[in-house]
Amino acid sequence: MAAAALIERHRLTSSTHGVVLTVFLLMPQFVLVGAGEAFTYMGQLDFFLRECPKGMKTMSTGLFLSTCAIGFFFSTLLVTIIDKITGHGPRSHGGWLADNLD
Template identity: 35%
Template sequence: MGIGLFISVLCMSAAALLEIKRLQYANELGLIDTEAGVPPSIFLPNPQYILLGSAEVFTFIGQHEFFYEQAPDAMRSLCGAFSLLTNSLGNYLCPLILTIVTYFTTEGGKAGWIPDNLNEGHLDYFFWLLAGLSYLNMLVYLVFARKYKEKKTS
């Protein structure tokens, strides 16, 4: 699970770096103050998708293996359900984070990090925020993983 959490930090960092490059390219083309977008490439987000898929595989499979080996027999299904519940709660948390970021970054009439015209914003800051939150999540996991006493399997 720790490997998956570490890969998720790499994924958000890669997305931030790609956005920095995209903004530099938009600036070179003089598109910052225009509605025109940067000519996209279908292959640009592929590294992030590969990293995100790898992170989910490590985390999800690690959770299920942990529940199967460490949970009491009567609670294995419940633990699997809680795993899916935490996934869905994370999906609800993402719009909340986006709303909070939008609220604080648009104070005073500023464009904010995520405006309608992404060339005027700083989506890279949002990705760095998500990378930081992922890193914090990984640190919390590591603290609990170190304190955990493994159940003896027969």
């Protein structure tokens, strides 16, 4: 969150001066989130493979990955619902999730 706050502060001050920003400013955030998810997923999968009974190892690993997938689908559904409620159409500029961040 601190990396996102610093990048957003830089984006807001740069956009008022007409500076074009690059997508590479998002790299620190994606690296931190990706590393966190990798360590979390590996730790959970290792826990399931070591601690589950012999007949439940495959089932627990499958359930873990299924809950991750359901969470991703729920996140997409939530963004779609918020866009439909707050905006007026798929590419509206009046909703919370507008195309233009400024």
